[in-house]
Amino acid sequence: MPRNPSIRDRLESEAWNHFPETARRIADRGQRHRQRRALCWEDRILLIVSALLMVALILRVETVHAEEDAFWGIEFSMGEQSLQSVALDTEISAEITGLVARIDVTQRFHNTGSDWAEAVYRFPLPEGAAVDRLRVEAGGRILVGEIREREEAQQEYAKALAEGKVASLVEQQRANQFQTKLANIAAGETIRVSISFLARVEFRDGVFALQIPMTFTPRWMPREGGTGRPHHLVNAEMSNGHFLEMDILLRPGMELSQLESRYHDIDIQPEPDGFRLFLADPDTRSDRVFELNWSPDYGATPESTLMSWDGGDAQYALLLLVPPLAEAIEPQAREVVFVIDTSGSMEGASIEQARLALAQGLTNLGPDDRFNLVEFNSDTRALFDESLPAMPWQLEKAVDFISGLDANGGTNMAPALQLAMALPEQTGLLRQVVFITDGSVGNERELLVQIGEQLGDSRLFTVSIGSAPNDWFMRKAAEVGRGSHTRVGQLDEVAERMAALWTRIENPAVQDICVDWGMDAEFYPEVVPDLYAGEPLWLYARLPREPRDVTVCGELEGRYWETRARLLPGTGGESIATLWARSKVEALEDGRMFGADADLVREQVVDLALAFGLLTRYTSLIAVDRTPVRAASEQIETRDVPNLLPAGSEFVAGFTQTATGWKTQLALSLVSLLVVLAMLLHTPPSDSRARPKTPARAEPAPSTGR
């Protein structure tokens, strides 16, 4: 990571260029007879040279120091040639209807090499996406994918690869990470792979949102285990592929007051029942999350809503549960523990956002509140031994603490969480832990189990930072921690999002929620989480017959609370059934995390996935062509297609600065010393006699032009 090498190099080379000349002059001095006047001139040169040397020296010491403090990351990036050989563009088309989005992601793999290629690409999908379709276009043929058990699909793919057939395999690697493999791409050929999935539209603080992640934060894996990490990241500027196209059809089903794309410029075209959206910039790269926000027209406050779809053997229903309005509720004093991640992956824009988010959080504290700050990277450090009242002088200490935070080192999350949740109890105050991180960890499951075990009466609020945080983990952590999850993608939205988080922290939530469907229902999530201000809940149910209305009860500030949702007839679609299956898969997998029998879970998930055509950890999508395109005698190469680095991240090259430059510094110092000593020895004892002898000559007045 060279820092201003040009300036330093220039200064240095100047110093070195001057050195031989200076040394020669010093040596010649005693032998030559010169006029005093000339000597004075020479002294001046010497002085300039030595000053120059000093500057170079000081700069050098400073630079070495700066480099020692600078962050440097490792891993990631591409193999040397892979980038030129398999370029990749992404097209996204989406249809958003009410609360559900059907999204098609089409990736164009182009083999610019001269050999047959196998491409491997890992990519993220939105939280809770239900992947159910695969389509491959190659050489004028179209292959449609089928769901198979994972091992079976892998065998089929390996066979097709060996036989020279075009084939594509899509697998789930982690909760929100997928991998596409593509066999037998001919030299110069372009293959299009479309993956289609359902995602639910988020609805928080009166704003609807759809997020489509585009790249990954490199993850930190504190311990051995796990495979398939996304380590193939390149800087957007270095890549010649990774262009992005989008075509989104939005049918919001209501009048809108506002519609915006958060991180991309978009063109909006009105349609009869909604809007059509395109990216405005044709050069857009897939290096940041795409997020679309829309708000209902003023006055149209959404209410709890029930939709259903007749699946033949059963009815499938979606219940949107809207929290009570916050105005009627009296805020209470609390204890807030802020935990901030200062590990290496937070370097760059992320740590700035985190600092600002923290500062924003502090301003919300009232004098009756107590607070504490915990910083962690490889080590954990708390500001106070126990939480203290949010008095001005304590807040000042906190501000000092925050401004001293630097991103460096590993992400050792467990001790920080433990420390935050095990701080001495503050009588009568609810402990709320605000956890600010990009979630770049590999041991997610262990951490979630830890949170479940150590939570006690605390609540955990997670704030994801950065352009590609690990949202799955952050959302799960908040779920297990009985709090809520907030996402901050950019510096300028910190204030707004932290304010929204604060309404959840400040206002009591509806707890112990029960749902009466009016009949036997299998619904997910089975344990309904707390209902926070500004944050509706989604419940998916499978029912024997069509529901009419649903009654929801709970406890709000120790009092009974009830609300009712009526069915909106004819609003649901088949997607509700798929999303129900998807949430059941998630519930089953969560069960495994907390100790359910792994084989049994697997069996249940596979049955469900095959019935509903879902891609899961245990089932994959595979498409194989019937006729071979590559003769068995020709060789095939495997290439990893790199992901782009998240925008604003500083993991550029992955090499550290590995020279101290002590020899140069030593040489420079000694040379400077030599020059200075030479001048000390040479300077005449006194100039008083010498000067008057110099012929006094009237110098012309300096021209004002110079």
Added chain:
Amino acid sequence: MLGTAILCLAAAAHAAWIPVKAELAQWLIERSWSEVLAGRPAPPPWPWADTRPAAVLEAPALGVRQFVLEGASGRNLAFGPVFGNGTADGRDLIISGHRDTHFRFLESLAKGDRLSIRRESGVGEFEVVDAAVVDSRQVGMLVDPDIDRVRLVTCWPFDSPSTGGPMRYVITALPRGGATRSGG
């Protein structure tokens, strides 16, 4: 003038201190490592250290024996080579060191030379298979969690008077008897 001379002397002393510090640190770390060998968690080598030894790197042919530190920071690099991703865990290891202190010896490593890496989990024997000069502005290092490999990285050229250059010297070593690959 005298002040300037003192400044120069101070700078010279600071420069001379760098290699001395590099040596001294390794000696202090030795004590910390002996705790690891005794089966105890390694204490910080000196009270204010923000690192601990995580492995011993040996190149028997050159008589090199160095402690590799945890925590990939410039500060730690002053005391010894460090693990590139900050930890000694995993199978695809990257170790970085300064070219003019600890990793000077990379220049003398040749194909076929043996390296051994002793971690808490055991000793790995490796053989140098490749030495390459790369431009860190153009390429990065692919980390493959499924293969056993060690890469030693330092700045290049070895005798450049300036620091901060983009070129790196990368030694790749694979387990003796060939690389093993597992998983997908």
